[in-house]
Amino acid sequence: MATDNTVTLIGNLTRDPELRYTTGGRGVASFGLAVNRRWQQNGEWQEAVSFFNIVAWAELGENAAASLTKGSRCMVTGRLEQRSYDNKEGQKVNITEVIADDLGPSLRWAQAQVERISRDGGPGGGGGGGGSASSAPDPVYGDEEPF
Structure with a gap:
């Protein structure tokens, strides 16, 4: 049975993309994305925010770092990936990130020049x-x- 691990998110950048390079020269940009959700309950508006870490590799990451800034509304398509590492205190930390396959500015309330x-x-x-x-x-x- 085939499984599909695809996610599409639309939200606002919580920080400027941080562009780094691997020892092999491959670019990787990481940034945060806040996704807001609003619904009405008993006649009152409720709101919740989810925060996601986004990772974009190679040219996609380089272009994201050159094009996007904190507060930009962005669409992200990618896959969820979980990894773990030991922190400075020696405790195991599990994180889930979105590995971006494609990114784009949202044009709902803004214009962009390609x-x-x-x-x-x-x-x-x-x-x-x-x-x-x-x-x-x-x-x-x-x-x-x-x-």
Whole structure:
């Protein structure tokens, strides 16, 4: 039986994306997302907020760090991933994160200007990692232009 682990969230960034690089040069951005939920109960509005840690790798993370700021309304599609580590006190800590597959600004109450970047890391950034990334076709779109 196949299982699907996909989540889509729409919320506001709780902090600017923090962009770091692995020792291999791969970018990774992390930020927080607050998702508000409102409902009416007995004629009164109720509200709850859920907080999620978002992780975006490679070009997606680099673009997120260059485009999004604290307070930005953002849509995130990705998967839930759980991991654990030992903290400074030696206690095991379990966390659940959303590993982003795609991100985008919400256009419900704002406007955005899309700037296409070069896939070879030329003007406008993008390539991330050097090498001949532009010589191999994209695994999803092949040689087709995304837009």
